[in-house]
Amino acid sequence: MSIARFSPFELLLLKSRSQVDTATLLLLAWVLVHRQHVSEGQRRRRLAQVTAQFRHGHELGPVMGIAHSQDLQAIQLAAEVVRKECSKERSLSIIHQAITVATDDGEISLANHYILRFLADLLNVTPATLSTLFQELTGKPLLPPEDPSRDTYWQQHDPEYHARQAQEAQAAERQAKEAQAKAEQRQQAKTDKQQQKQQEKQRQQEQARNAKARAQREKEQRHREKAQQEKARREQAQQERASRERWQQEQARQEESRRQQRQRSSSPPPPDRKTRALAVLGLTPGASRTDVRQAYRRMAQLHHPDRFYSESDHQVALASARFQRIKSAYDYLMQTY
Template sequence: MATTRFSPFELLLLKSRNQTDTAALLLLTWVAASKGSLSETDRHRIAAMSASMRHGHDCQAIIDIGARQDLDAIQLAAEVLQKDRWGAQASPFLRQAIEVAVTEGTLAAATNHILRFLADLLGTAPQPFAQLYREVTGKPFESPDDPSRETYWQAREHARQQQRSQSEQRQRHSQQERSHGSSRQGHERPHGDKALRALDILGLDATATRSEIKKAYRRLAQSHHPDRFFALGERDVASASMRFQKIQKAYEYLMQDARFI
């Protein structure tokens, strides 16, 4: 007598108290993984979203399957989600998918395509989805880059050269600061080094404007606020609290720096 063998995700669905939530969690992880890798920020965000879901089991097993981008599991999850989140019911899930897609502040081409697939899967037309995307991010939902066009590679090369130029500029600035500091008596670190460290905490370089500093602070403060990690336990809350304090101190220091006024 043949024995039916279930995949890991099928077993999770069989044990789930709410299969739609289990499917939604897997697809949210797929969105995050499509950016290239599943960051700790993404893991914490997805786990926080999972706390309000009704699947009834440890979300880590689902996250691990989604991180591997198991296509069979993704297809099954899409079929399950489509049955219960079609049309007007799709908006909350799509909002979550957008939030996960832009944790780094930009939308990768592969992730752009996946968002479009999910919107189409759940019966949300392009225009309403674009409006939802703008509501969540404050930015327009652009068309994804097309790797088959020459302009795509030209833009990538231009971005790479700009990144190299900015990196060289930061190195020259750092060398100048060290040279200036070495001419002082004692071992006091130059003021510019502290500003650069603060900018680095906010993910910015020496060319950042006051407006960019404010935007980066708001984005990071929201992502790392300890309240978002309450459901994950004391260790995660403590870690988030330390990170949040670093972000806040960096922002407060830069706001007092005359160069950013």
């Protein structure tokens, strides 16, 4: 299978010495990229510290890149690998590491609030256990995260929220008016072009009718030509079958004649038969077995009856007789060598 079918994270898993460590590495990197007020270099150094004992065997850069891209399919795959392979002790260790990298500066981002709860649920760690671990590691309770869908959240964290909302509303109103004006212009243009479109449609219909008529005539012509070609092929095939049948019959008669001759006489061939057989193949005494085989192939190609199927029956019969003499000479010589 081509590697182009795999995603970057799937390729990392395939090359990893420990798929569980690679999956855990991505989940911890996912937590780190949601840390606020932290540089990329600090994130990578912190990830290297936390995962120093991991056995994944690859660089951290590609993992951080996948985490930054928010590739949810890769994160989901990592979660499935971790959930399938981790024991209870390993699950608690992963939660411990996630809390550590999420709260190094004493604060936890809103995104990491939800990520920690997602990881705990994934690894079958109860909310109570998660809160206890968080309290032990940070000295602070894990409070419920604020809801960013409420106006009060943005009023507290973004004082310019309402001003921005008003500006966005005004911009939306202007866009709606502009869209309405453009729609009216498009409608007017559509009305102006209706007659032109109708005329164009009529012209195209006429062209389609003409094209259909031409196509029908061409189809009929092709059909006639195909029928003629098929008839010619059938006639040629019949001729070829008749030629093959005549050749086979001749071969059968000659084989029967040879069989009867062998039955009538068991005396050894005359002393000079080998010389005559070599002469039939165009060879002189002293030719090797390889020479006999090559000469037979050459003569068989030249005098095979199939090469004369288009000639008269007499020509085909002569070709069959020549080929039989060549075949008999070859068979005899192959027995004597």
